[in-house]
Amino acid sequence: MIMELEQTKKNIYITTNVACNLRCVYCYENKIGNDEFDVEQTKQKLFEQLSSPSDESVIVNLHGGEPFLVFSKIKELCEWTWAQDFKTHYVFFATTNGTKVHGEIKDWLYENRHRFVAGLSLDGTREMQNMNRSNSFDLIDIDFFAKTWPNQGVKMTVSPKSIETLADGVMFLHSVGLHNILVNLAYMVDWSAPHFVHVYQRELRRLAKFYKENPDLKKDSIFNLCFPILVSEQGRTRRWCGAGVEMMAYNIDGSQYPCHLFFENVCGKEKSQAWHDIDWANPKEYISEECSKCPLYPTCPTCYGANYIERGSIGSRDMNLCKLEKVRTLEVAKYEYDRIVNSKEDTNSLSVEELQSRMATLEAIEKIVPLLESIEQELKDLNVEV
Numbered sequence: 001m002i003m004e005l006e007q008t009k010k011n012i013y014i015t016t017n018v019a020c021n022l023r024c025v026y027c028y029e030n031k032i033g034n035d036e037f038d039v040e041q042t043k044q045k046l047f048e049q050l051s052s053p054s055d056e057s058v059i060v061n062l063h064g065g066e067p068f069l070v071f072s073k074i075k076e077l078c079e080w081t082w083a084q085d086f087k088t089h090y091v092f093f094a095t096t097n098g099t100k101v102h103g104e105i106k107d108w109l110y111e112n113r114h115r116f117v118a119g120l121s122l123d124g125t126r127e128m129q130n131m132n133r134s135n136s137f138d139l140i141d142i143d144f145f146a147k148t149w150p151n152q153g154v155k156m157t158v159s160p161k162s163i164e165t166l167a168d169g170v171m172f173l174h175s176v177g178l179h180n181i182l183v184n185l186a187y188m189v190d191w192s193a194p195h196f197v198h199v200y201q202r203e204l205r206r207l208a209k210f211y212k213e214n215p216d217l218k219k220d221s222i223f224n225l226c227f228p229i230l231v232s233e234q235g236r237t238r239r240w241c242g243a244g245v246e247m248m249a250y251n252i253d254g255s256q257y258p259c260h261l262f263f264e265n266v267c268g269k270e271k272s273q274a275w276h277d278i279d280w281a282n283p284k285e286y287i288s289e290e291c292s293k294c295p296l297y298p299t300c301p302t303c304y305g306a307n308y309i310e311r312g313s314i315g316s317r318d319m320n321l322c323k324l325e326k327v328r329t330l331e332v333a334k335y336e337y338d339r340i341v342n343s344k345e346d347t348n349s350l351s352v353e354e355l356q357s358r359m360a361t362l363e364a365i366e367k368i369v370p371l372l373e374s375i376e377q378e379l380k381d382l383n384v385e386v
């Protein structure tokens with residue numbers, strides 16, 4: 001059974017190939033090699049996973065390298081799968097750099113857009129994309145992605161270079177019709193320079209002004225900060241992804257891992273073999289002692305794979321990103337407070353859900369005022385304007 005992406009629960013990652021035609025500045029994968037997935041073996045895996053009826057729906061992620069470099073194999077796998085009468089709900093998904101999505105590939109994707117979703121990685125303006133992703137801006141048919149999957153997120157990764165124009169990047173993506181913008185600060189790069197705190201704050205303030213002037217736009221993921229969860233108990237053990245728990249990733253040779261960052265070609269042989277020793281369900285493993293005491297833990301994102309590769313533990317975060325997360329919390333709290341308190345909207349025109357959400361946000365922000373004040377003080381000590 002085929003289904004919408006938003007309804008899915010379980011993730012299966014299938015590595016289709018290692019090669020990529022770009023060399024992104026923050027890429028952590030070893031893209032050397034021509035290994036490609038075995039279609040027959042993968043059919044067998046999907047047969048095992050999708051045959052029996054399940055309440056859990058599945059996203060079958062086809063993951064590269066750049067997956068559309070092996071389009072003919074992807075096509076064969078998908079068309080075989082669609083011809084089966086699987087009882088589990090599923091949808092195919094591939095993250096792509098978009099540069100190969102033209103001609104036959106584009107036609108096939110359009111025809112199958114209801115059962116195959118392609119998520120574009122695009123790092124903002126032409127300059128930002130070209131700086132981060134091998135001068136590839138002009139090779140992408142942005143309009144095709146915006147119109148074919150209008151609700152699908154676009155992944156905008158911010159590097160230490162492109163952070164200088166972060167706000168321009170987000171505004172640009174909105175201007176070309178990509179309104180579900182998933183922004184993330186690149187992992188496994190050097191964020192240690194103190195000036196990033198100032199730059200990030202400046203860019204967040206520019207974005208806050210932009211969203212204030214354009215209230216009907218869906219805010220990018222940086223601004224999607226759920227304040228009520230900061231003051232809830234359940235947020236204290238929140239997980240950031242399903243790696244090691246409800247996700248499984250298959251490498252080219254068919255072996256299984258918590259996510260693709262644990263493949264040997266990404267994290268090295270020794271670490272790749274040691275992931276079995278991790279107790280994935282134990283908060284003590286995925287939350288460091290320092291972060292377990294931090295009030296911002298419930299909304300502070302991380303990547304377990306990046307932590308494991310760089311510092312040997314899934315809970316051990318890059319503490320250079322810590323300061324940036326504090327700036328984000330402060331600026332988004334100010335934005336949300338202003339948006340709600342100074343709203344000129346007639347509250348009678350708002351839905352009950354929207355009113356409840358605003359009330360819960362306001363109450364949570366009011367509860368964390370001392371925390372916001374302490375962040376302000378910390379930033380002042382860093383000579384950041386607050």
Ligand code: SF4
Nearest residue numbers: 291294296297300322
């Ligand atoms: S803000 Fe810093 S201390 Fe708090 S959870 Fe994030 S990284 Fe850990």
Ligand code: SF4
Nearest residue numbers: 241243259303304305
């Ligand atoms: S560990 Fe990192 S890369 Fe892997 S699924 Fe989680 S967030 Fe994504």
